Amino acid sequence: MAYSYSEVEGKRAHDPLAVGIAVKSAKCIWVAGPIIVGAGPSGLAAAACLKQRGVPSVILERSNCIASLWKNRTYDRLRLHLPKQFCELPLMPFPKNFPTYPTKQQFVAYLDTYVSRFDLKPVFGTTVVSAEFDPICRFWRVKTSSGTKCLDFEYTSRWLIVATGENAEAFLPKLEGMDDFRGPVLHTSEYKSGDMFCGKRVLVVGCGNSGMEVCLDLCNHNAQPSLVVRDSVHILPQEMLGRSTFGLSMCFLKWFPAHIVDRLLLLVSHFMIGDTAKYGLIRPKLGPLQLKNKTGKTPVLDVGTLSHIKSGKIKVFRGIKRVRHDSVEFVDEKEEKFDAIILATGYRSNVPSWLMDTDMFSKEDGFPKEQFPHTWKGKDGLYAIGFNKRGLLGASMDAWRIAEDIELMWKAETKRFTDLTRAVA
Ligand SMILES: Cc1cc2nc3c(=O)[nH]c(=O)nc-3n(C[C@H](O)[C@H](O)[C@H](O)COP(=O)(O)OP(=O)(O)OC[C@H]3O[C@@H](n4cnc5c(N)ncnc54)[C@H](O)[C@@H]3O)c2cc1C
Ligand SMILES: NC(=O)C1=CN([C@@H]2O[C@H](COP(=O)(O)OP(=O)(O)OC[C@H]3O[C@@H](n4cnc5c(N)ncnc54)[C@H](OP(=O)(O)O)[C@@H]3O)[C@@H](O)[C@H]2O)C=CC1
Numbered sequence: 001m002a003y004s005y006s007e008v009e010g011k012r013a014h015d016p017l018a019v020g021i022a023v024k025s026a027k028c029i030w031v032a033g034p035i036i037v038g039a040g041p042s043g044l045a046a047a048a049c050l051k052q053r054g055v056p057s058v059i060l061e062r063s064n065c066i067a068s069l070w071k072n073r074t075y076d077r078l079r080l081h082l083p084k085q086f087c088e089l090p091l092m093p094f095p096k097n098f099p100t101y102p103t104k105q106q107f108v109a110y111l112d113t114y115v116s117r118f119d120l121k122p123v124f125g126t127t128v129v130s131a132e133f134d135p136i137c138r139f140w141r142v143k144t145s146s147g148t149k150c151l152d153f154e155y156t157s158r159w160l161i162v163a164t165g166e167n168a169e170a171f172l173p174k175l176e177g178m179d180d181f182r183g184p185v186l187h188t189s190e191y192k193s194g195d196m197f198c199g200k201r202v203l204v205v206g207c208g209n210s211g212m213e214v215c216l217d218l219c220n221h222n223a224q225p226s227l228v229v230r231d232s233v234h235i236l237p238q239e240m241l242g243r244s245t246f247g248l249s250m251c252f253l254k255w256f257p258a259h260i261v262d263r264l265l266l267l268v269s270h271f272m273i274g275d276t277a278k279y280g281l282i283r284p285k286l287g288p289l290q291l292k293n294k295t296g297k298t299p300v301l302d303v304g305t306l307s308h309i310k311s312g313k314i315k316v317f318r319g320i321k322r323v324r325h326d327s328v329e330f331v332d333e334k335e336e337k338f339d340a341i342i343l344a345t346g347y348r349s350n351v352p353s354w355l356m357d358t359d360m361f362s363k364e365d366g367f368p369k370e371q372f373p374h375t376w377k378g379k380d381g382l383y384a385i386g387f388n389k390r391g392l393l394g395a396s397m398d399a400w401r402i403a404e405d406i407e408l409m410w411k412a413e414t415k416r417f418t419d420l421t422r423a424v425a
């Protein structure tokens with residue numbers, strides 16, 4: 001099937017002149033600057049930093065909006081857990097009137113403004129299904145799918161920036177007997193509020209920040225939540241000594257090693273919230289910051305759930321042995337009836353499903369093989385943003401580095417091109 005120039009034109013992202021996209025063939029689009037996969041906070045931050053340095057880019061996004069995780073796959077009561085100064089994207093501070101912990105709606109509004117401010121125009125409804133480096137031409141071939149075959153393209157560029165996120169796909173563990181359960185089973189990415197669970201017995205599986213906060217939301221909606229804690233977990237108060245726990249940790253880390261700061265955090269936590277192990281929340285052997293550094297596991301910042309666990313309003317269970325028709329059996333042989341199950345079991349990267357043949361990413365977990373601060377750069381013009389397990393702050397750090405790196409090559413190439421055209425003229 002032949003494609004007219006205007007049809008391909010319709011799929012163009014940014015200002016075609018500024019971007020310098022050239023249509024190479026009917027279904028192939030050459031991108032002069034980098035291709036960015038994903039229009040979440042990371043992809044947007046990368047595009048903005050590049051633009052500020054005069055480097056155009058094209059963002060490919062599978063959903064029909066920016067920040068789809070925040071807009072479509074998070075619960076209503078979500079707020080940033082870290083103070084706003086640690087969650088800003090590069091080049092644009094939060095509005096002064098934002099509270100210390102902005103709501104999801106405020107954060108999303110900020111991202112919408114960010115997009116307007118930098119005039120970013122992601123190509124929506126475009127899933128990257130494969131990306132491969134062509135060693136002969138020395139550029140990346142990025143194949144996309146839009147659901148309609150006639151709108152599938154191959155984008156090519158010298159640079160590829162992976163910004164699909166650490167939370168690209170909901171992780172749904174296979175629990176024995178789950179198919180027999182008579183009630184609803186949903187992942188936290190589908191959970192909006194406890195409205196529909198009023199009066200219901202709900203089992204929340206997983207005690208990360210999502211599981212803990214969903215339990216709190218269920219309490220607020222008069223449901224009866226129970227929490228599965230299969231392993232150990234660090235719970236820290238969101239604030240201590242009059243400061244945010246995160247801010248305080250960052251401050252102390254400038255002077256002391258992580259294991260010392262961990263001792264302080266645990267001491268103050270013990271003083272403020274007591275021994276969490278008494279309630280089934282056993283602390284890992286390694287301190288919260290050391291554990292975060294080593295495994296990426298984020299400590300839970302308590303926003304009110306713990307008091308309901310202490311009061312017995314939220315029951316804590318150990319791992320699940322099997323699910324039955326209307327109940328769940330736990331590893332310690334206890335069995336309890338439930339009306340619904342919410343899987344707060346986290347997410348997975350989807351990079352191995354589309355990025356071919358690279359040394360940069362692990363095929364097992366879809367994260368860069370290198371550790372922070374070396375996660376952002378691979379070979380042959382390949383970059384990763386938002387994969388250093390340091391949230392939005394980490395994504396901002398990556399954005400600066402990537403833009404700086406690409407700008408140097410971009411300027412050199414632009415100069416070569418200008419020299420060449422002058423010589424020809
Ligand atoms: C509930 C929740 C709350 C959080 N709160 C905080 C917080 O308060 N502070 C903090 O610092 N961090 C927080 N995080 C961490 C979180 O990872 C970041 O906030 C942020 O969303 C990461 O941005 P990202 O752009 O890297 O990934 P995402 O926001 O996940 O964006 C990735 C984008 O890539 C798109 N995509 C994926 N695969 C493809 C493909 N194959 N083709 C095209 N597009 C694709 C997705 O649709 C998505 O829009 C939170 C995470 C969750 C889940
Ligand atoms: N406002 C905020 O800032 C918020 C931030 N977040 C962030 O979003 C990211 C994702 O968080 P979250 O969704 O909580 O996911 P996490 O990956 O942090 O937590 C998943 C939890 O599920 C448990 N789990 C996984 N499989 C099973 C199973 N088969 N049986 C029992 N338990 C299981 C894990 O246990 P184990 O550890 O044993 O593997 C872990 O406790 C994190 O970075 C988090 O900090 C989330 C919510 C709010």
Ligand SMILES: O=C(O)C(=O)Cc1c[nH]c2ccccc12
Nearest residue numbers: 081082292298299389390391392
């Ligand atoms: O939400 C996340 O997982 C983040 O990476 C941000 C974050 C929340 N709490 C933290 C504690 C230590 C380091 C990062 C975080």
